[in-house]
Amino acid sequence: MSFLSCHAAVSPLSGTIPIPGDKSLSHRALIFAALARGKTTITGLLPSEDVWSTRLALASLGVDFQDESDGRVAVNSLGYQAFHEPEDIWNMGNSGTSARLLMGMVCNLPFRVFMTGDASLRRRPMGRVIQPLSQFGAKITARQDKILPLFIEGAAHPVPITYTLPVPSAQVKSAILLAGLMCHGETTVIEPEPSRDHTERLFDYYAIPHSITERNGHRHITVKGFPEIQPRPLHIVGDPSSAAFVMVAALLVPGSDVTIHNVGLNPLRTGLIETLQDMGGDIQIHNQTVVSGEEVGDIVVRGSALRGVTVPAERAPRMIDEYPILSVAASFAEGPTEMHGLAELRVKESNRLQAILDGLSAVGVRAESHDDTLTVYGQNTVRGGATIAAHLDHRMAMSFFVMGLRTQSPIMIQGWESINTSFPTFLDCMRSMGVTFAVIPDAKP
């Protein structure tokens, strides 16, 4: 075991940083390529542990993956109707997206799947998917608290469902929509609050029959079962949730000027950019275009003095993964930052609400939480000088690493290896913009 520690910045950060492929899109690209009958070439796929979990699971259904030059991945599939029962247990590692989306994808197929995950994933709620997927007719048996490990017996004669999401969750929505592909008739998900719509955009991109309508402020997404899915080339845009760490690093170090290339700008993912701009962050977007159905552009970020703001609950689904790094930015802002609607943070890779509070308190930042609101009181200088455990949570590890750029004493990250679940080139990106850091071996035997 070792600790990772970022050195305080002594000069401005600069450079042009490429951001690896979007995690949400990478999972979905593999899934849609597997559903289609024929060969798909994916470029820009995120080569991270979470995405690998999805790939291994799909391979066990009979899908062939080949790594080609330049990071391209070729997927050869006979289509979803040819999937067969996996021989072994699916281990989804740390990846909630793999677990939930693939539960949906197989729950209406005529075979059985066993699924588990790492200590973090085994604590995360699966009842939110078990409940709707059981309505199709699948039999899903999980541990007592509806957590992993679990066992799925695919529905022999699935019946389509109409389901209103009780929590805004793109994973639950996507699980149901994927299940609807293997069920005769029309399956509808009703979304009271919009969440990332990558799955729906891929329905569009693949010309899979579906409709999206707006009624009383709720989105109704309906998909028709048993579509013909033809392969299409896929290009994955850079992950805005990974770019978030680069953006905040650049904002926090005075005089910095960093360009981040090829960042996904789907409006249901841009809540952090808006928030940082509200805080006075100098963030500009250039060269906007659309790739494989997703908006993308280059982001130019300059070191900025930030001020505290109120982040409304309605924005939370559009930046749900970004609260740890926003809390770091808020720690150096003038005045308090109040973030509302954070209930879902308790069920991420760690209990992020608690982990943020504990981490900030350990490094000397005042913060408090009531109900689903977190308030961080920004200050001029932050002490630092603490060890922060990542709790198998990549975003906690990266957030407190970035915080170390501005603390008086270094912060040590324990369990920093979890960064590989989503952003394996994180330290390379940090290094190329001028950040220095140390990996310190654990002194204990």
Ligand code: S3P
């Ligand atoms: C994701 C949806 C979000 C997000 C996760 C990826 C997805 O989870 O936190 O990192 O790819 O659909 P929820 O659906 O639980 O909000």
